[in-house]
Amino acid sequence: MTKDAEKKDNKAQQYGVTPQSVDFNDWYNEVVKKADLADNSPVAGAMVVRPYGSALWENIQRWLDDRFKASDHESLIFPTLIPMGFIMKEADHVEGFAPELFTVNKIGTEELAEPYVMRPTSETIIGHMWAGWLNSYRDLPFLHYQWGSVFRAELRTKAFLRTSEFYWHEGHTAHAAEDEALAEVRMILDLYHEFCRDVLALPVVRGEKTATERFAGAVSTFSIEGMMRDGKALQSGTSHYLGQNFSRAFDVKFQTREQKEDYAHTTSWAISSRIIGAIIMTHGDDFGLIMPPRIAPVQVVIIPVGRKDNFSEMVAEGEKLAAELRAGGVRVRVDKRDGVTNGFKYNDWELKGVPVRIELGPRDLESGVVVVKNRNSDEKETLPRAEAVSGLAARLDAIHDWLYARAANFMLEHTTEVDDYETFKQKLEEGHWVRAYHCGDAACEKQIKEDTKATTRNVPLDDAEFFNERGEGQCARCGQPGAYGKRVIFGRQY
């Protein structure tokens, strides 16, 4: 190898990320680290969310929080520790979470008579408190949620997707009647769908989970499922109807208008920091991230281009432009770093997925233009400076639409309707989702999982944006009549 070739080789190692097609998993891990989203921590299975990732999460929180409040939900704060006994009160719940609980059984050197667990979710302690707050049907509904982190020990972890401590909101509501609770469950599911579609540019399928995949302790579980660029499914949000399971376990009862006693119908719902994994894996490309513009921590980066003698002048011009954009509500950053070349900056911001880059150099200044480049295009455009400002909102919208269409097409192209088990297995092997009729039998589902590593993702709702057609057919595996009146989505999952 010549010296130059050696240098080039070293650069290839140093810069950029492994292409998705070479190794999707390596690509993901490298993007997370190199884009400064997160880093490993000394605590096994727990990540550190770095400033760029934290800024993204804050934007996610802000949008959702506004919408929760706009629909009369109230936030509150519960303890991170939950008495061990609480977890034990709901049978399915214990079974579901027991293996992954972190337990606190000492204070200082003193053993606790009753250990605490680090909350894996808060239904139990919230139920306990509600019992004390609820007297009459007039008190209902309770529309509560909290932002925080929860703990579930994971054997194999992966940044954002599966960490032993993760961040989320958990919504908890209690209602006097079943239909009200179910309406809440649907309202939240639709809100999550809207958030994914209109803010994150993530196409997702709203549907109901089969019994096997239900939340521990729920009567019914609804989810939004998205497809990542390796064809795997990611459950991106969930909304559960808990019936009266938890209210009976925690004595959440009230007096009805008819002067009878009844247990509340409760719901719970969540989107976690996992959604950041969905953003990365749905929109990323071989150059790195592509941030959906409406949530991007930095929507526009301005690169002042100049030599030593006029660099500071160009920075000042960049700041002026930034101020105009900020006045229009745009999140913008000026890359003032000196001593790194422009090419380095371009690649750096592309890796971080900033939707729009504006270059501003002496030549541009002289002729009153700027050079604009979208993250999703190879083309640079030269625009009058004023148009770069006035046209920016539309430009960001166009990038959003482009991302959504690209992801939706990918999902549709990688989903196949099948009616026989051989094709079923083959398509899954090819990284597709499979839409098939299923008998609804848990043992049959389990067998499919053993054969293919795939599980049911969900049964799309009648008004789901994708895959919602009703129909009748035989189970693709066992030939028994389909149980859901439509095809079920099967896929390998994160």
Added chain:
RNA sequence: CGGGGCGUAGCGCAGGCCGGUAGCGCACUUGGUUUGGGACCAAGGGGUCGCAGGUUCGAAUCCUGUCGCCCCGACCA
């Protein structure tokens, strides 16, 4: 927890078989030249080789144990 791999500078690695107390690229610092797609030159700083024990005059290198990480499975938002 079962199978496989790996722990040497911030990152990526070489050295190990044939013991003699550590090297390369990138990153970092300083100075200079550069700057419209991952700059160049020069001079520097930084590790004692995951940890513990053993063999030896001497261990990154050999032996034993242990911890941690990654990948494949089982578990999972």
